[in-house]
Amino acid sequence: MNLTLKIWRQKDSKSKGQMVDYKVTEISEHMSFLEMMDVLNEQLVNSGEEPVAFDHDCREGICGMCSMYINGEAHGPDRGVTTCQLHMRMFKDGDTITIEPFRAAAFPVIKDLVVDRMAFERIQQAGGYISVNTSGNTQDANSIPISKHAADEAMDAATCIGCGACVATCKNSSAMLFVGAKVSQFALLPQGQVEAADRVRNMVAQMDLEGFGNCTNTGACEIECPKGISLENIARMNRELMKSTVS
């Protein structure tokens, strides 16, 4: 395949960026999207230009590092995949592909397609944990039975990889799917109950402080989420926050 790429180039967080056109040739349909980017970068290095900086690491869809907005969608047109799992067979010979960084005021661009997602870190630090020290004397793992249903639901919420596709996709750059997933995981488990009220209050407060927008329930995040995190998690977070206010 031969393709035209329109890629956002930005030297650093202080510089202004712009879209730049590149051509790549002889792209195999079996390549992953990032392998296509490797080909472009090899080409750029060989011609003495600076390669396009982009975040990536595990390349198997679990680390949550890769973060491209491809042809107007987070992680591109396929469903249930991260950018590294997107394959070139989703495109046609001669296509023009627009590649932008994840956009949100809370995710400033560091360079080219690399964005700063520290806001997510700070939200997690505000309460995304259960306060238990490591002692070796923790009670036996089977001492509290947890219904399979609750455990499975908690697991579904916990599969979030923190990539930020929900924020990137949301027209309001809301982080509620991400925060909702974390709040839900703990809210669904007995271990998480003790700190539940403080957790949801603190995490939501931090989320607001970071400048994420508000949720208007468009549902776009759920569709673009590579892990299929359900909107139910946002509803649950809303309930949890209301509950924490009343209690």
Next chain:
Amino acid sequence: MSGFFKSSIGRKVAMALSAFFLMFFLIIHLAVNITSLFSADVFNEMSHFMGTNPLVQFALQPVLIFGVVFHFIMGFVLELRNKKAKGVAYAKNNGAANSTWMSRNMVYSGLVILAFLVLHFIDFWFPELNYKYIAVNPEDPTRYFHELQEKFIPVWRVAAYVIAFILLGLHLAHGFASSFQSLGASTIRQKTLQTFGKAYSIIIPLGFIVIALYHHFSHH
């Protein structure tokens, strides 16, 4: 509690609560108006009750006005904040791939409805205030039906009504289920709610449109 309503989720909840009130009001409003299709007397009677009952006039009406104003102001405030939260816009964005037109354009359908409300106030509410409190005319329990009929004579007004109610339908098509979601309704219930919401968002605006068209054509 005040902390709650300052949070993003609290604001969502406030939006949803005001929406609930407005959606409830729409049902009442339609229920009253729909009687005009069958009986001028019943319509007059109900309108008279609504226009003179002190509870409606001095308790529900202010709440309604507050609800409308709040819903609009909060809607715009959130919209502005949300725009700001996005920062730089995408060069290419394919919103249709993952969300409905209605959900992405609540502010525009809202604006049309706002414009309509201005017209609606000029048409009905201001004359009503004038009649009752400025000109201080004696109360005539049979005047309502005629006033209604007269309003729907000009084609432009009927057209404006039809357009506004279509937009209201679109606004409700997203807003109905959305307000429940904001209040934490689970997705399992959401399925039922969405079906119900679709029905609501079609029936209510359609009812108003039918009333407008009926009076427009029946008067000729």
Next chain:
Amino acid sequence: MALDSKVPHGPIQNKWTDYKNHIDLVNPANKRHIDVIVVGTGLAGGSAAATLAELGYNVKAFAYQDSPRRAHSIAAQGGINAAKNYMGDGDSTYRLFYDTVKGGDYRSREANVYRLAEVSANIIDQCVAQGVPFARDYGGLLDNRSFGGVLVSRTFYAKGQTGQQLLLGCYSAMNRQIARGKIEMFNRHEMLDVVKIDGKARGIIARNLITGEIERHSAHAVVIATGGYGNVYFLSTNAMGSNATAAWKIHKKGAYFANPCFTQIHPTCIPRSGDYQSKLTLMSESLRNDGRIWVPAKIEDAKAIQQRKLKPTEIAEEDRDYFLERRYPAFGNLVPRDVASRAAKERCDAGFGVNATGEAVYLDFAAAIDRYGKTQAKIQNITNPSKEKIYELGQAIVEEKYGNLFQMYEKIVDENPYKTPMMIYPATHYTMGGIWVDYNLMTTVDGLYCIGEANFSDHGANRLGASALMQGLADGYFVLPYTIGDYLSKDIRTGKIPTNTPEFDEAEKEVTDRINFFLNNKGTKSVDYFHKKLGKVMWDKVGMARNAKGLTEAMAEIKAIREEFWKEVKVPGSGNEMNPELEKAGRVADFLELGELFAKDALVREESCGGHFREESAETDGPQKGEAKRNDKDFAFVSAWEYKGEPADAVLHKEQLEFKDIELKQRSYK
């Protein structure tokens, strides 16, 4: 320097408890004045950082990714072992210990492995308390599955994302400490050297990967938890950024590198499809619980499949060679990873491979779907179920167990694995070798510790499935936080370590000089060019089967690539900005040295054991014909290499391995 493993005396069951009871402790008030640097925040580093901070030390943690949650531990799929015996199938601490030593082909240190087995149960308790959503049965209790190389079910799992959930667990523990200010987290930072003062590790030089700034960080002890060096092969299941730089840098500063040739080639990876390939994707070993591995029995069928003239589903049952079941009737498809990998390679080398490349075997779920379908039909009281119904019921069960893996496979290969068997082929996955550490997990440099995959200690010559997560967390949660206290108890009066000393100046200068060299070297070839070249030599000559001739050649070839690299490498951009090419250059430079030591170690070890298979050392006859032949008389030792400049000049130190509690036997899975 003689190697002292510092294994405590006494019976193996009591060693760890007695030792813990007698080591020095640091009192809580003094811990506030002690700093510890942890480099790497995967399962080992993350759990260590969190636990040290809970204890009261000031922790500085470093990760090259933008968050600790992205470390490659996250990609571990299958599960984590623990001797809980919840299934009542006779599991015990001893049995886990025994399986691990045997699975490691008797090349690990007994005392370390016993301790690992001992604390394994605590890990599960700890993780559950943190809210890790392990799989449960309908009674609400934890579920277990079985894994390769063992006869009990002791593997705890969270769907196919166990590593992710465990990492998120220790990430949450870290977050709690970051919020309290006890951990200072340095994301997007790469350690580029360790600083030694008076023979003790006292700090590191790190590069801020966003600004390019070179930073000095001091501490009373340094912990390296930077994972394995599998990317020396270029293609591996590791993350793109996984690297050996921290390990290699401390090796150059005096930490011995142990058993570099012990590398695990994992049998169930998605085969490569072209030269552009950047990495290989692992399919969890848990798939071997239900999948049957086969190739065509007839060479003409294999050829037809390679040319896409025949479909696997068209090959009759009797024309299939389930080679693992045939060769190893006792363990069948659940033989350990090294055995499964070599058996697959043997078939493919003989021409029976199934991909267009001839480098793949089938992993077939048809039998499992059928079996589960029939069971489900019984459970649901469906009499005389149709074939379709059985298939539907069975598929649902397989989907519940492995759905995400199947989906992953389909996304990559574009074939539906429910309908046509998966294709798999071995790929480099895990490195058992690593920095030599004693019982305290301290390297040969005072105050410098190494934990998790980065050290060598627990898996011998081959790691069993679901043991990496166990070891990482055991080291970080339950071992290092105690043993490091013994060392730090002597540092309570030291006070803050200053960074304006000649030692820091010198280390920083070395780092800066090297960066400047790369940026100013106007070469002609990209970093990846050299990395790929190195990878090919490693795979061809230091891969699944090795011989003296190939290894000698490999050493010379790697040296030549290294020399060319330093002449011809080209790194665009500048040093004071985010520069991924510059990062890669530094890492590949280190791989180019490590690769040669790797080959040298493989050359010296003239026996076959675990993942290390020397063609010269195989059984020549009897029932074990063709199987690996271990040589306990001459090679029951750990090779610990001391850096002396060129990798070829490295000096070998031997830690003799003693087996008092386990009898050395040939590892038979037949």
